[in-house]
Amino acid sequence: MDTDRLPGCYRHPDRDTGIRCTRCERPICPECMISASVGFQCPECVRAGSGTGHAPAANAPRTVAGGVVAGDPHLVTKILIGINAAVFLAGLLAPALVVQLELLGRYAAYFGAPVQGVATGEYYRLLTSVFLHAEWWHIAGNLLAVWVIGGPLEAALGRLRYLAVYLLSGLGGSALVYLLTPPNVPTLGASGAVFGLLGATVVLMRRLRYDMRPVMTMVVLMLVLTFVPFGGSLSVSWQAHVGGLVTGVLVGLGMVAPTAGRARSLVQWGTCAAAFLLAAALILLRTAELT
Known part of the structure; x- marks a missing residue:
């Protein structure tokens, strides 16, 4: 077994990643990571933190580059x-x-x-x-x-x-x-x-x-x-x-x-x-x- 291999994203197991959600610590890939005040969070933690899911624009989920996370990312x-x-x-x-x-x-x-x-x-x-x-x-x-x-x-x-x-x-x-x-x-x-x-x-x-x-x-x-x-x-x-x-x-x-x-x-x-x-x-x- 290769112990040096990075873990796979919890939503996309085939994608190795070195980034983890700062709240739940699950591994997340670039498609899943959302910028937070400190580090990155996974979509589930962001939804849980926003309560109703209708967070103000200033607190809307962000991509790693600061863009707004879209419903259709492609x-x-x-x-x-x-x-x-x-x-x-x-x-x-x-x-x-x-x-x-x-x-x-x-x-x-x-x-x-x-x-x-x-x-x-x-x-x-x-x-x-x-x-x-x-x-x-x-x-x-x-x-x-x-x-x-x-x-x-x-x-x-x-x-x-x-x-x-x-x-x-x-x-x-x-x-x-x-x-x-x-x-x-x-x-x-x-x-x-x-x-x-x-x-x-x-x-x-x-x-x-x-x-x-x-x-x-x-x-x-x-x-x-x-x-x-x-x-x-x-x-x-x-x-x-x-x-x-x-x-x-x-x-x-x-x-x-x-x-x-x-x-x-x-x-x-x-x-x-x-x-x-x-x-x-x-x-x-x-x-x-x-x-």
């Missing part, structure tokens, strides 16, 4: 998956839509045609491209990763903070693509956002003192798949992967910083603002080069 993940699927189907029905939404720096189809791309002011492409996919296996792989990685992360951070990680990671990936790739090469896909969710998960697991080997193995494997060539009609954008991963790590550090109260919110949203401004600086730098 709602935003489901919505993001739905949006990606809907845009993919729309692209199949109207291929011209993909051309208008994919990430292009500066491009003209032929001499004399109107120039289009981010450099001409179409900055929306930096985010709309994150919801586009070229092949069924492309969207299937990305959305499976969003569900597997994003679902638990949303439960741990809360809806708004999780959405911020997703969108900023997608923007960070697009910014690095725009900066480092030829302006006439189209790029699309949610992989930058996916890598950002993975980066934030690494930070979260480190903060909770979980066994880092599984998630680090996943990071290494995904980076190997990023840089090792493989067959197929769609090339991998390492710039999007690296940009998303770095952004996810930075925003994740702000989200789970060991602070509380107003200071925690200031650190969290200040980090988000810094990540946005960094991406904006890269975008403006590249635009200046292309115009």
Whole structure:
């Protein structure tokens, strides 16, 4: 018997955890832990402490990052998956839509045609491209990763903070693509956002003192798949992967910083603002080069 193994969550026995409820001392995983004035509590202890279950907003159950615990902890993940699927189907029905939404720096189809791309002011492409996919296996792989990685992360951070990680990671990936790739090469896909969710998960697991080997193995494997060539009609954008991963790590550090109260919110949203401004600086730098 392995005596060094961490105990399993009392609600999810297959999830090892080093965190315990400060009231009943049962082991709890990130999906179950709720921030308390000191440490974390399990859902049952929080309900018992609130009496009727209608506690004031200031005392409402909180996630490990300070977000409000939602009835459906995976709602935003489901919505993001739905949006990606809907845009993919729309692209199949109207291929011209993909051309208008994919990430292009500066491009003209032929001499004399109107120039289009981010450099001409179409900055929306930096985010709309994150919801586009070229092949069924492309969207299937990305959305499976969003569900597997994003679902638990949303439960741990809360809806708004999780959405911020997703969108900023997608923007960070697009910014690095725009900066480092030829302006006439189209790029699309949610992989930058996916890598950002993975980066934030690494930070979260480190903060909770979980066994880092599984998630680090996943990071290494995904980076190997990023840089090792493989067959197929769609090339991998390492710039999007690296940009998303770095952004996810930075925003994740702000989200789970060991602070509380107003200071925690200031650190969290200040980090988000810094990540946005960094991406904006890269975008403006590249635009200046292309115009």
